[in-house]
Amino acid sequence: MAAANTFHLRILSPERVFYEGDVSMLELTTSEGEIGIYAGHIPTTFVLAPGVMRIHEPAQGKTTANIREAALHSGFIEVLPEEVHVIAEAVEWPEEIDLNRARIAQQRAERRLKRYSSGMNVMRTELALRRALVRIEVGEKR
């Protein structure tokens, strides 16, 4: 059983169980904006937007409190009374990010945005640009 001020977090990606453990707070970006989740949050399902996710790990025994960051691209989050599930389409730790590739993707998306002015392509390109920016933000901090 988790301590009173923590909750159980599970982050799943298609390839693996990305993270599992008791955390004190989770910060992430939803389609409606950035949110922070503490234990005892009202049961809710959010749609995620590309953004930096911060996992606040509580102090446990010898380890001190710690904040881990990851790039979270899309998917959804389900907040249940006891548990929180993040079901992501793609999620990466900083050390897994290829910064060069992200920078190239950023440039490509920016160029493409100048060419198109409206329609589906712009939406897709904007999403790609946001993903690239999130990757760069997370990757640069390592």
Add this chain to the structure above:
Amino acid sequence: MASMTDLKKRRASVSSTGQITKAMKLVSTVKLQKTRVQAEHSKPYFGFLYDTVTSIIASSPDVSSPYLTPGEGGKTAVVAITSNRGLAGGYNNNIVKLITQWEIPKEDLVVYAVGTKGRDGLTHRGYNVVADMSELINAPMFLDALYLCQQLLDAFKNGEIKEIYLAYTSFKNTMVQEPKLLKLLPLQFDQEEIAKKPSFSPMNYEPGEEEVLEQIIPQYMAGILHGAFVEAIASENAARMQAMDNATKNAEEMMEDLELEYNRARQSSITQELTEIIAGANAIS
């Protein structure tokens, strides 16, 4: 009786074929272990998606989504997952057979082929193959599944297709793989199972139930597709391993028979030579 040189050549060719099949068996065994792990890793993700979708539908039965009702008119789409390589026993053929023996006639079907063997087999039989994504079965990524899913959903929304099926080989164990047809869209859920779900009411949805479903259902479908890809690859390797194992055993059996026949031919040629020499010696004296 075949001559000794012929038998020798036969024996050499059977033995090298046997070596090749043996090597292929070993390769498939290693690949099978790898792909099996992958298939197992993708299972919890899919299970979660399924749970979430059913619990949303359970807690809000009046939610409406275009994905829950069959389209009007249009054709039936089937995603046929096969491999790009042969020599896997009945693996590819079983999927083709599954589709050709289906009750839906080929005029009403459009095929989204994943895997060149299935694509060629179905084209040959006069099926309408509208998309070919054979490349992705070499190394399936979730993004590929998402992309294929997007294509299918676009066609579904445009009214080109009214329902979507998935034909793949499910991996039971190393010895048993079962070709399967699965309905992807419109989504169907077991009402009993939904009734059993604990519903965490009141569950809130941000931005709203329909928007959340709109986001989750494509992801859910992509999850099924991705799961089917990795499972199909595991099945392919298991099927190939079995086929190659049989081939190796067969080659060994043939080698034994040929060995016997060769020895017999050798013995009879010696006997004949001896008879000739003796007959010659008798004629001179």
